Amino acid sequence: MSLSEFIERRTSFNPMVILTTLFFVCVLVVLVLTVPDQVQMWLDRAKEVIFTEFSWFYVLTFSIFLGFLLILSVSSLGNIRLGRDEDVPEFGFLSWLAMLFAAGMGVGLMFFGVAEPLMHYFSDITAGTPEHRQQQALLHTVFHWGVHAWSVYGTIALALAYFGFRYKLPLALRSCFYPLLKEKISGRFGDAIDIMALLATFFGIITTLGFGASQLGAGLQEMGWIAENSFSVQVLIIAAVMSLAVVSAISGVGKGVKVLSELNLGLAFLLLFFVLAAGPTVYLLSAFGDNIGNYLENLVRLSFKTYAYEREHKPWFESWTVLYWAWWCSWAPFVGLFIARISKGRTIREFVFGVLLIPGLFGVLWFTVFGNTAIWLNDGVAGGMLEKMTSSPETLLFKFFNYLPLPELTSIVSLLVISLFFITSADSGIYVLNNITSRDKGLSAPRWQAVMWGVLMSAVAVLLMRSGGLGNLQSMTLIVSLPFALLMLIMCFSLWKGLSADKKYFETRVNPTSVFWTGGKWKERLVQIMSQTQEQDILKFLKQTASPAMHELQRELSEEYGLSVRVDKMFHRDEPAIEFVIRKETMRDFMYGIKSVGQDVSDQLINDDNLPHIRHQTTYKPYAYFFDGRVGYDVQYMNKDELIADILKNYERYLMLLDDVGQELMAHEQVELAE
Numbered sequence: 001m002s003l004s005e006f007i008e009r010r011t012s013f014n015p016m017v018i019l020t021t022l023f024f025v026c027v028l029v030v031l032v033l034t035v036p037d038q039v040q041m042w043l044d045r046a047k048e049v050i051f052t053e054f055s056w057f058y059v060l061t062f063s064i065f066l067g068f069l070l071i072l073s074v075s076s077l078g079n080i081r082l083g084r085d086e087d088v089p090e091f092g093f094l095s096w097l098a099m100l101f102a103a104g105m106g107v108g109l110m111f112f113g114v115a116e117p118l119m120h121y122f123s124d125i126t127a128g129t130p131e132h133r134q135q136q137a138l139l140h141t142v143f144h145w146g147v148h149a150w151s152v153y154g155t156i157a158l159a160l161a162y163f164g165f166r167y168k169l170p171l172a173l174r175s176c177f178y179p180l181l182k183e184k185i186s187g188r189f190g191d192a193i194d195i196m197a198l199l200a201t202f203f204g205i206i207t208t209l210g211f212g213a214s215q216l217g218a219g220l221q222e223m224g225w226i227a228e229n230s231f232s233v234q235v236l237i238i239a240a241v242m243s244l245a246v247v248s249a250i251s252g253v254g255k256g257v258k259v260l261s262e263l264n265l266g267l268a269f270l271l272l273f274f275v276l277a278a279g280p281t282v283y284l285l286s287a288f289g290d291n292i293g294n295y296l297e298n299l300v301r302l303s304f305k306t307y308a309y310e311r312e313h314k315p316w317f318e319s320w321t322v323l324y325w326a327w328w329c330s331w332a333p334f335v336g337l338f339i340a341r342i343s344k345g346r347t348i349r350e351f352v353f354g355v356l357l358i359p360g361l362f363g364v365l366w367f368t369v370f371g372n373t374a375i376w377l378n379d380g381v382a383g384g385m386l387e388k389m390t391s392s393p394e395t396l397l398f399k400f401f402n403y404l405p406l407p408e409l410t411s412i413v414s415l416l417v418i419s420l421f422f423i424t425s426a427d428s429g430i431y432v433l434n435n436i437t438s439r440d441k442g443l444s445a446p447r448w449q450a451v452m453w454g455v456l457m458s459a460v461a462v463l464l465m466r467s468g469g470l471g472n473l474q475s476m477t478l479i480v481s482l483p484f485a486l487l488m489l490i491m492c493f494s495l496w497k498g499l500s501a502d503k504k505y506f507e508t509r510v511n512p513t514s515v516f517w518t519g520g521k522w523k524e525r526l527v528q529i530m531s532q533t534q535e536q537d538i539l540k541f542l543k544q545t546a547s548p549a550m551h552e553l554q555r556e557l558s559e560e561y562g563l564s565v566r567v568d569k570m571f572h573r574d575e576p577a578i579e580f581v582i583r584k585e586t587m588r589d590f591m592y593g594i595k596s597v598g599q600d601v602s603d604q605l606i607n608d609d610n611l612p613h614i615r616h617q618t619t620y621k622p623y624a625y626f627f628d629g630r631v632g633y634d635v636q637y638m639n640k641d642e643l644i645a646d647i648l649k650n651y652e653r654y655l656m657l658l659d660d661v662g663q664e665l666m667a668h669e670q671v672e673l674a675e
Helices: 003-010 015-034 036-074 093-121 130-145 147-165 173-186 188-222 231-251 253-278 281-303 311-341 348-378 393-401 407-437 447-468 470-507 519-529 535-561 640-659 662-666
Strands: 565-570 577-582 590-600 618-626
Touching (some): 003 015, 015 036, 015 188, 015 407, 036 281, 036 348, 036 470, 093 130, 093 348, 093 393, 093 407, 130 348, 147 348, 147 470, 173 470, 188 311, 231 407, 253 281, 253 407, 281 348, 311 407, 311 470, 348 393, 393 407, 407 447, 447 470, 535 565, 535 590, 535 618, 535 640
Antiparallel strands (some): 565 577, 577 590
C-alpha cells in the first residue's frame, strides 16, 4: 500500500496538501539541525529583502482590506446573510465576541499590553514633551492592534463564511475562489491554495507559541517558582500547554474553545478593571477618549505611511509595522477560518461591524489601561525602572504589577489568563490545521491527528527558538505571509464577484408572461375572495388544479423536448404539498412547489359583522415556493392554464439566470472536492 493510499484510508488528510507541507517543514528542520548558521543567514537575508522591497505592498494591501470591508458594510451587499435568509446565529453575541478575542490576539495583548507602549515611548519615533510622546506611543500601538489587524481576519473570515454557508461549499480556503476557478478548486489549484494557507497558519501559530512560552516563563520566574527563565523551561511550558490544547481540541470547538474563551474573557476583564481601579482612574478614562480621537484622526495618514520621506524611522517601521502586518497575515487563515466557523447566520453588515469595531474599541481600552498606566508609573513611582526592562518585554507585565496593589494575586491571574489564551490559540490552531489539510471538510479528523499537530508545532517552535530565538520565528512568519497576502487580494476580487452575482440573482424580477386578473372571470374571483379557505380546500386545489396542470406540463416537456421532469405529490403530510421538478445534470434542479400554509386570523376580523365569511381562527392558502429559497406567493386564484404559465415564467427566469449569473450560485451542489 502506497503512502497516498495509506493517507486516504487511515486519515482525513488530502495527500497532496499534507505531504507537500510536511516535506517543506522537514527540509527546514533538517537544515536547522545540520547547518544552523546558514539557515540564520538565509532567514536574515530574506527578511532584509522583504523589508526593503515589499514594505509598501504590506501597507497598501492592509488598507485595501479595510476599505473593502467598509464598502461592503455600508452598501446594499451588507444585507446578505452568511447562510440562508432564515438562518440565525449559532452562538450568542457575547459568546461570539469571547471566541473572537481568545482566538484573535489574546496572547499578544498580554505580551505587548505594557511592553509596546513603553518601547514606543522611549524610541525615536516619538518626540516632544512627555505628554506628546505618550500620546504618540499609544497611537502607534493602537494602530498596530486596531482595525487593520481585524480587517485581515474579517476579510478571510467573511469569504469563508459566505461561500461556506451561502454557496454551501466546503468551509475551506479554496472555496473562496469558486467564482474565479469554478470546478478547478477541486484540483491542483485548490491544493496550492491550501498549501499556502497551511504554511502561513503553521508558522503564525508557532510564533505565538514562542511569545507565550517566553512570557509564561518570565512570570514563573518573577513569582519565584523557577530560578531562571531558561530555554529548557520554555520547552517544558510549550509541551505542557500543547498537551492541554490537544485535549481541548479533541473535545470539539463547541465545547472546549467556547468554555475556555468565555472563562478567559471574564478573567481578562477582571484584570483590566483592576488596573483601571488601582491606577490613575480618571486620567485613564480621559486618555481613553483622547486615544480614540487621536487614532481616528490619524487613521488615514498612518494607513498609507511607508516612511519614504523619513528614512531615519525606516528601521522602526520595518521592525514594527511591517512585521505586525506579516504576523496578522500569517494568522489570517487560522483566525479567519475559526471566526467563519462561529459566524453562520449573521448579516455581512453585522459581521463587519462586529469584527472591526468591537475588538478595535476593546484594543484601545486595553492599551490605554495598561500602556498609559505603565508610562505613568515609570515616570512616577517606578523612577524609570520599567524603562530599563524594555529589552526584556516578556518580563514587563509582571514588573508592572509590582507597582500596583496585590502584585502576587494579579501575577497569578495574569499567568492563568496567558495560559488560557495560549491553550485556546493552540486548540483553535489544531482545529484549523486539520480543516485545511482535510480532503473532505465533512470528515471528522481522527484524534491522533490533533496529537500529531501538537507535537509537530511544538517541535518546530523549539528548534527555531533554539537556533535563533523569537527572531527566527518572526522571520519565517514574514516569509510565508508575503505570497499569502497576494492570494488574499485575489480572494477579495473573488468575493466581490460572488456577492455581486448573489445580489443580481435575488434582485432579478420575473418577466411577466401571463395576466391572471382579467375582467372575463371576475365573478369566479369574487367567490374565491369571499370564501375563507380551509385545509380541505387547499387539498382540493392541489388535486384538482395544481396536479393536472403539472402533469400536463410534464407530458409536454418530456415528450416534445426530452426533458427529465417529475411531479412529487405529498398530500398526506401535515402541510400538503406538490412539486414540479426539472432535472439538470450539472446544475441545481429547477423546482416549483405549492404547499398549504396556515395563517392566524385576528379576533377583530372574526367578530366583524361586515365580514360574515370569516369564521375560523386559521385560514389556509396555497403558497408557491422555489428551488432557490425565494419568498413565495399565494396562487389560489389561478386556474390550470394560469398555473402552467406561472411555472413557465419561473422556468424562463431560471434559464435566464443560468445564462447570466446563475451558474455562480446554482452549480455549487455539484462541486465535489477531490478525495
